Amino acid sequence: MEKTKKFFKRITRRTEFYIFICLVVLCIIVEVRSGQFFTANNIVGILRSMVVPGMFGLTTLMVVICGGFDLSFPAVAALSYSLTTTILVNTNYQGSIALAFVMAAVFGFILGALNGWVIANFKLPTMIVTLATGTVFTGLMLGVFGLKEITSTLPSQMVALGKSYLFEVYSPAGLRATMPTVFIFLVVLAIGVSLTLRYTKFGRGLYAIGGNEVSAERAGFYVKRTKFFLYCIVGSLSAITGIIRCCMAEQAIPAALTGMEMKVLPAVILGGASIFGGEGTVVGTLLAIGLITTMENSMLLLGINTYWRDFFTGLVILVGVSVAAIQVRRTKRL
Amino acid sequence: MNKKSIPFAPRLKDAAKRDNYTFWLLGILVVVLILFPALKGQNIWTGSTIKSMAMQFPEYGVMALGLMLCFISGGIDMSFVSIANFTAIIAVKIMNSDAGQANVIPMIALAAVVAIAIGAVAGFLNGLFITGFGIPPILATLATMQVYSGLSKVLTQGKSQSVLDSTYSEIGHSSLFGFLPMPLFVFLICFVMVAFLLSKTVYGENLYMMGSNTKAAHYSAMNTTKMTHLTFMISGILAAVGGLLMTSTYNSAKPDYGSSYAMQCILISVLAGVSTFGGKGRIQNLLLSVVIVQIISSGVNNFPNINTYYRSLIWGALLLFMMINNYLQESDRGFGKYISKIKRNRARAKLGGEKQ
Numbered sequence: 001m002e003k004t005k006k007f008f009k010r011i012t013r014r015t016e017f018y019i020f021i022c023l024v025v026l027c028i029i030v031e032v033r034s035g036q037f038f039t040a041n042n043i044v045g046i047l048r049s050m051v052v053p054g055m056f057g058l059t060t061l062m063v064v065i066c067g068g069f070d071l072s073f074p075a076v077a078a079l080s081y082s083l084t085t086t087i088l089v090n091t092n093y094q095g096s097i098a099l100a101f102v103m104a105a106v107f108g109f110i111l112g113a114l115n116g117w118v119i120a121n122f123k124l125p126t127m128i129v130t131l132a133t134g135t136v137f138t139g140l141m142l143g144v145f146g147l148k149e150i151t152s153t154l155p156s157q158m159v160a161l162g163k164s165y166l167f168e169v170y171s172p173a174g175l176r177a178t179m180p181t182v183f184i185f186l187v188v189l190a191i192g193v194s195l196t197l198r199y200t201k202f203g204r205g206l207y208a209i210g211g212n213e214v215s216a217e218r219a220g221f222y223v224k225r226t227k228f229f230l231y232c233i234v235g236s237l238s239a240i241t242g243i244i245r246c247c248m249a250e251q252a253i254p255a256a257l258t259g260m261e262m263k264v265l266p267a268v269i270l271g272g273a274s275i276f277g278g279e280g281t282v283v284g285t286l287l288a289i290g291l292i293t294t295m296e297n298s299m300l301l302l303g304i305n306t307y308w309r310d311f312f313t314g315l316v317i318l319v320g321v322s323v324a325a326i327q328v329r330r331t332k333r334l
Numbered sequence: 335m336n337k338k339s340i341p342f343a344p345r346l347k348d349a350a351k352r353d354n355y356t357f358w359l360l361g362i363l364v365v366v367l368i369l370f371p372a373l374k375g376q377n378i379w380t381g382s383t384i385k386s387m388a389m390q391f392p393e394y395g396v397m398a399l400g401l402m403l404c405f406i407s408g409g410i411d412m413s414f415v416s417i418a419n420f421t422a423i424i425a426v427k428i429m430n431s432d433a434g435q436a437n438v439i440p441m442i443a444l445a446a447v448v449a450i451a452i453g454a455v456a457g458f459l460n461g462l463f464i465t466g467f468g469i470p471p472i473l474a475t476l477a478t479m480q481v482y483s484g485l486s487k488v489l490t491q492g493k494s495q496s497v498l499d500s501t502y503s504e505i506g507h508s509s510l511f512g513f514l515p516m517p518l519f520v521f522l523i524c525f526v527m528v529a530f531l532l533s534k535t536v537y538g539e540n541l542y543m544m545g546s547n548t549k550a551a552h553y554s555a556m557n558t559t560k561m562t563h564l565t566f567m568i569s570g571i572l573a574a575v576g577g578l579l580m581t582s583t584y585n586s587a588k589p590d591y592g593s594s595y596a597m598q599c600i601l602i603s604v605l606a607g608v609s610t611f612g613g614k615g616r617i618q619n620l621l622l623s624v625v626i627v628q629i630i631s632s633g634v635n636n637f638p639n640i641n642t643y644y645r646s647l648i649w650g651a652l653l654l655f656m657m658i659n660n661y662l663q664e665s666d667r668g669f670g671k672y673i674s675k676i677k678r679n680r681a682r683a684k685l686g687g688e689k690q
Binding site for chain 1: 410463467468469470472473474476477478479480481482483484485487488491492596597600604610611640641642643644645646647648649650651653654657658661662
């Protein structure tokens, strides 16, 4: 009895718990209003929609823990996957999909390196720096390289990956939904990030730098190196996520990911990552992204006009960030 | 702060440091004015070009004024474009509500007043989230940006709202005294008001201090809450004014007009020497930087093979360059050390010369 009491006391202090409660409440509300929420195809559909935002959220989580904000990851991903798919299509590549991933990862690494170089060497506000680099990358993609949409000529391997699924489910009404294979990527990334954050020096360094950069430096962490490496890795992962999105959508549209950063970043904060850095968990991030995705997907079930979608998303983000800020205030007693 | 109460030597050093930036900006202005005609091979600054430039830059110029205030206070406002669009849409709806009737001018006036009022309320809400809940300004304004953008989409169902009566657009394209375009007139009024606020009022003086160190300002019995509210309210009002200017230019309002203005205004502020951490920034530099950015924008327009996407690349790259440059000038390392040494020696020499 004592142990369970302690467990509950410990768990209710965490933000993740409240996000979980919000998620459950939202699911119940949608179920009550539409009666179709807890159908297998709906749940699978939501999980399917969670793959790309979830992966972006995990990379953003690492950046936020380190104390930065990355607003350029959609541009990094878009430029990487546009370049990759354009090159592959122009060379009529039909081989293994691994090359696409590797190429995108390399591009993402280089782009992330620019971010990392500026952020690590100059103490500039990361949000504005990444806003600027994001604009530069978008300008490169659409202006200098002039990359166009690729809709029907995507390499066959990528389309195949997008179409393949782990299992399929049917709802009572006969609606079909498939759990895509790429969901494995999300799971692997989640486990990878979680292990990195907890058990590697790099991961712990992120928490340390986010908590107090000067103390971390004094304690022996190589702040510049860690930050630089972080942004390179985040760039690569964003690029890989971009390729996955292309596979899922079976198209490569350069402008497809714009505005993603405005959804994912507040969602990560919603999930318990502190705005100032030094805190954040994979579970919280996934729950928060799940909450936002569920809300967006449930608009239809709730009978809400799609034009209200952005407004409600913004509202949820506002509420979530307020709650997070109030909690921070309570602990810091400002 | 009475200027005579500050001792002479720091005041001189301060003045040398401050004036340097303005002169540097003037130099950039001259360079940019020469660069584009030189690249093109002919004079591109014709009378009509200048007039169209004078009508373009007020749109984002007034928004940059509001953003500058937020920067100086130590925060940032990312929602101003959404507020501009939102208020513009409401204004257009009001203007269209009884089109074809005789009382056009009063309806326009009403629409403008309502738009500005809503801009003030939106700004106040921003301030409320920042001070009431303690949300960092960047996140609060990112979130409210989504909310207003969403509301705009709901109001317009995604379509653009055209102004049915052409009177508003005609007013917007008219010129006062024969040569002063109306948008420029509006911008100048806003500029003078903000300049007055910053240099001649207690609020303005305190704003710089609050931006430098919010906690110290709070403990110095400054009402930082009220100041934050006021700052974001002014930003909201100026955003609404910018929205009204956009409406007169396009004769319509849409949820996603001016999407590149966020980047442009941040660039203008940083180019003007406004520190994103707060506490710095002179209003005359903002005027120069707005003009410089407009010249670059118009200059790039003259080369048709550079499409519009290049422009965002130029803004982003310029912004990065400016931020790194400002950082290096402030810091004591490497390049910055060299510059600060030169400045110190120069000020010392000047001081030594003055004493004799």
